[in-house]
Amino acid sequence: MRVTNNMITYNFLTSLNKSLQRQNEIQEKLADGKQLHRPSDDPVKTIRSLRANVSLVENEQYSQHLSDAVSWMDNTDGAMSSLSSIVTRFKELTISADGTKPAAAYEAIAAEMDGLINQAIVVGNSKIGDRYLFSGQQDKTQPFVRNGNTVTYQGDNNKISMQIKPGVTTPTQDSVNLTGKDIFGDNNEMLQHMIDIKNQLQTGSPDLDVVLNTGLANLEADHNKLLEVYTQLGARMSSYQLAQSMLENANVVITGNVAANDDLNIPKAIIDFKTSETVYKNALSVGSRIMPPSLVDFLK
Structure with missing residues (x-):
């Protein structure tokens, strides 16, 4: 399969967005201390709740x-x-x-x-x-x-x-x-x-x-x-x-x-958030180096 610059860019941005979304979800839970905000978070726990x-x-x-x-x-x-x-x-x-x-x-x-x-x-x-x-x-x-x-x-x-x-x-x-x-x-x-x-x-x-x-x-x-x-x-x-x-x-x-069903494990969530934040920052750093050069880069 032929890999194009657009594919590399798309895959990178998709992964980056998922990492940011994960970070946002954890931040939302940390805001009120609850791990359930919508049924999709955990259908079984939602029914139990x-x-x-x-x-x-x-x-x-x-x-x-x-x-x-x-x-x-x-x-x-x-x-x-x-x-x-x-x-x-x-x-x-x-x-x-x-x-x-x-x-x-x-x-x-x-x-x-x-x-x-x-x-x-x-x-x-x-x-x-x-x-x-x-x-x-x-x-x-x-x-x-x-x-x-x-x-x-x-x-x-x-x-x-x-x-x-x-x-x-x-x-x-x-x-x-x-x-x-x-x-x-x-x-x-x-x-x-x-x-x-x-x-x-x-x-x-x-x-x-x-x-x-x-x-x-x-x-x-x-x-x-x-x-x-x-x-x-x-x-x-x-x-x-x-x-x-x-x-x-x-x-x-x-x-x-x-x-026990609804409340967030705060220490674990904080660790997950910091880990997610680190992953996101590293992704940005790595992405800036692996993204294919564009015409703009040559014009510089």
Whole structure:
């Protein structure tokens, strides 16, 4: 094959351009510390990176849901603890109405009970941000309103679900809230039982059989239901905290995998860049000597 000056020039410039392109690619990677900028850089690693980043985004979303859920349940836990303390104190006052006290003492006990009923309603209207804890899905509506001896529940009995894993959310597994029915029973029966006892003592001459037998038995049953719901909340809260910990660990692993897959080996890249730079400069030097002389060279 006949080798012409044009062929020599073309081959030299092609090789020189490849060397410069290689140098530019390394410089691009060094600029941001990433070895993948386009699928052609490494198709296998690109697919792996896309999958890992999708998993990371999903896990971060679930982690946010879990954080919100745990925060909601943590506030609910505090409210439930307060309610339990209120009912305990109410039972103590009920037991103290033992038939040995004057009318004024019963009236004083009734006054304290009335304050406890109001406290229970205040706790029932607890909020996190601008959302009520015990209104069901009507969480922008104040759940409990007292008008004299009547307490009205204005929320609903629907659960709020937060998705913490792939798939469809279910109220029984993914609910984070308790409703008014959960804490005070159907038609606010616990509050009504408290009001009934208070009304008896308020007269100054209560029917102690109603107070110490029927009333106290109702309170015990109400308290037991409250504690059962409280226990269920604690168990669900523990499972959410465990899931949150697992997702956080998974995020650390995935982030590490993404870094191992995408991040550039800086020391090696610097060596490659300096090597490429040296090769390019040497090519220029050699090329200036091996390029065939042209008419311009003779005219000089």
